[in-house]
Amino acid sequence: AQxxxxxxxxxxxxxxxxxxxxxxxxxSVPPYLFWYVQYPNQGLQxxxxxxxxxxxxxxxxxxxAEFKKSETSFHLTKPSAHMSDAAEYFCAVSxxxxxxxxxxxxxxxxxxxxx
Amino acid sequence: xxxxxxxxxxLVQPVGSPLSLECxxxxxxxxxxxxxxxxxxxxxxxxxxxxxxxxxxSEVPQNLSASRPQDRQFILSSKKLxxxxxxxxxxxxxxxxxxxxxxxxxxxxxxx
Numbered sequence: 001a002q003x004x005x006x007x008x009x010x011x012x013x014x015x016x017x018x019x020x021x022x023x024x025x026x027x028s029v030p031p032y033l034f035w036y037v038q039y040p041n042q043g044l045q046x047x048x049x050x051x052x053x054x055x056x057x058x059x060x061x062x063x064x065a066e067f068k069k070s071e072t073s074f075h076l077t078k079p080s081a082h083m084s085d086a087a088e089y090f091c092a093v094s095x096x097x098x099x100x101x102x103x104x105x106x107x108x109x110x111x112x113x114x115x
Numbered sequence: 116x117x118x119x120x121x122x123x124x125x126l127v128q129p130v131g132s133p134l135s136l137e138c139x140x141x142x143x144x145x146x147x148x149x150x151x152x153x154x155x156x157x158x159x160x161x162x163x164x165x166x167x168x169x170x171x172x173s174e175v176p177q178n179l180s181a182s183r184p185q186d187r188q189f190i191l192s193s194k195k196l197x198x199x200x201x202x203x204x205x206x207x208x209x210x211x212x213x214x215x216x217x218x219x220x221x222x223x224x225x226x227x
Contacts, residue, residue, distance in 0.1 A: 032214045039215055043218035044159075090159070094214040101147050101214050107158040 002027045002095045006106035014114045019063075019078040021109050023091035026072065032094035033074040034103065035065055039087045047089075050074060061085070086113045117142035121206050121219040129227055132180075134193040136222050138206030141187065146208040148189040149216065150181055154202040165189060166211075201226045 007022040026032060032051050036044040048059025055067045061084075065076045074091060090109045092103040118141045128134060140146050150162040161174045163181035171181050178197060182190045189206060204220040 019174065036218075041221070041223065043201075043220045044207075044216075047219065049215060092216075101209050101212075102149075102161065102164060103214060103216055105159045110146070 001092045002104040004091050004093050004104055004106035006089075006091050006109050008109055010110045010112065011105065012112040012114060015080045015083055016080050019076070019081045019085065019111065021076040021089050021091075021111065023065075023074045023076065023106060024072055025074060025091070025093045027093055027095050029095050033065075033067060034092040034094075035059065035063070035074075035076050036090045036092065036105075037061075037087050038090065038108075043092070044090060047076070081111075081113045083113050083115065086111055117127060117208075117217065119217060119219040121204075121222050123222060124220065125223045125225075126226060127225045128196050130198055131195045134191070134196050134200070134224070136191040136204055136206075136224075138189040138191075138219055139140055139187055140208045143187070143208070143210065145186060145211045147211065147213075148183065149207040149209075150189065150191050151207065153205065154201070154225040159205070163191070196226045198226050201222065 003026040005024045032039045035047040037047050038044045045061050048057045050057050050067045058064045063078045065074050067074050088108045090108045091106040118140050147166050149164045151159045163173055165171050165183045168183055178193055180192050204222045207216040209216050
């Protein structure tokens, strides 16, 4: 069975500081991994995805994530936080429910950016 | 390009009333479709998914139901709403052989 653990339900960073949001996964099959961002009262927007090609994945808005199989991790980073990055971020892993292409989501990490 | 629509955007309904939320996808064929619920402080809960017309799989037993009357239309319904049905309802789609889910703008449901 697949599972996702996001460490820290709330993370605060200062504007201009490094953003690091942690995600660890469990999967019985080679995973596809995703990060989504959600702004208040909006749907989820795909930030980036890992699909077994390059282990360092670049996404939108300056975010990137590195797939580390040995650590079963897929942490999201951004070198310099901007006020507009304040949102909730969800990590997701593929593989649940054969034939349905379901994703298993983490519980989310709310990012606050302090001016 | 593909777009996904949900309506209504917000809804306030009394306990015991019926519910119908609609989701439509444009610009693609034979999508997989999903209904999720987000309750306050809780992550995404998958409610239903569909891989084709008339094919619905339920993930969580409850007083909600889903239907897919057309290829790109997915409807979430209830005959009698409960207070616990309040939340943010999200529809999502993927291509037929893809895990990459794209989400609609959501419907905020408040049951009073």
